[in-house]
Amino acid sequence: MNVLTENWDTYWEGFLGTVKLTAVSAVLALLLGVFVAACRVSPVKPMRVFGGVWVNILRNTPLTLLFFAVVLGLPRFGVVLPFFTFAVLALGCYTSAFVCEAVRAGINTVPTGQGEAARSLGMTFGQTLGLIVLPQAFRSVIPPLGSTMIALAKNSAIAGAFSVVELLGTYRTLSELGFNIVWTFVWIAVGYLIITLSISLVFGLMEKHWEVAR
Template sequence: MDTLTENWSLYGDGLLGTVELTGYASLLALGLGILMAAFRVAPVGSLRVIGATWVNVLRNTPLTLLFFAVLLGLPRFGVQLPFTTFAVLALGCYTSAFICEAVRSGINTVPVGQGEAARSLGMTFEQTLGTVVLPQAFRSVIPPIGSTLIALAKNSAIAGSFSVTELLGVYRPLNELGYSIIWSFVWIAAGYLIVTLTISLIFNLLEKYWGVAR
């Protein structure tokens, strides 16, 4: 217990860093994921190619490699941003590929007749997708999106290896100060549990009010 009580500030900074990484990366992943899902079902062939390429490349690239590409590669092209921002970009882009597939699967559950009816009323593809298809798809994709964002929260631990303040990185200064490595990891695990259970609770509430009835 001393490991935690004597290092509140250190644990607090790490937990806050993980929450910020998870929050910002989740927003980016949701935005990009929904956009790429729209590309994948678009009537324009070039957009479908862009969506498919985005998903296939990112989903099959190790996240650690993507971190190296973003945090070490982009600065070589003159892109100078805080390491935390680079980490958000890497996490958000990587997770967006999985969000995209979850949303696309939800879109495929919407009866084809819904889209045809909307188009028969003169609605454009964007109007049909935004006002008819996606609201119905949302009901069925709440659980998989929740699981994906929980995975994002845990994946944020990789950012600590690139000088980004987050929860897992707390063990290094604690180890240097001579605290028990076992208890250090116990409280780190508790921190991640708080974050993931909070995400789970939020999506359980969303599923309760807007999910598909069982």
């Protein structure tokens, strides 16, 4: 029980690391995911091909492999960045593939007539998507995005193996100091629960807020 109180600083540092990693990666994943979804429904074939390749490669590769590719691969091309940035790139790109598919599923729930009406009025592809289709897709995309963000929070634990300070990695320090391993993990789990349940709560509120948007 005193594992937590005696190592408050270590836990807190790890907890903040996970929160930061999750938040920054989530922003990257959401922006990139919406962009790739736009590519996948674009009238321009090369864009659709790019979107398809992006999703299929990233979604079908183990995340750990992706971490290795980024952390060991990029420096070979002269790209040397802090480990935190490498981790954000790997997590963000990986998660963007899932965000893309959730957004695309949402786009498919919007009746095709909405897009046809927008195009008939002279709106460009970007205007049709941004002003008409995505706002209507948004509501149905909230629940799957929530799940994706929770998965992202948990996946961030892999970064611990690549020299990034985060919550799961704190167990190494604590077990070296001889603390009870079971309690060490219990408190780590509590930390993750705080983060993931908060994400659930936020997405639940968003779902409620946009419930009667029509």
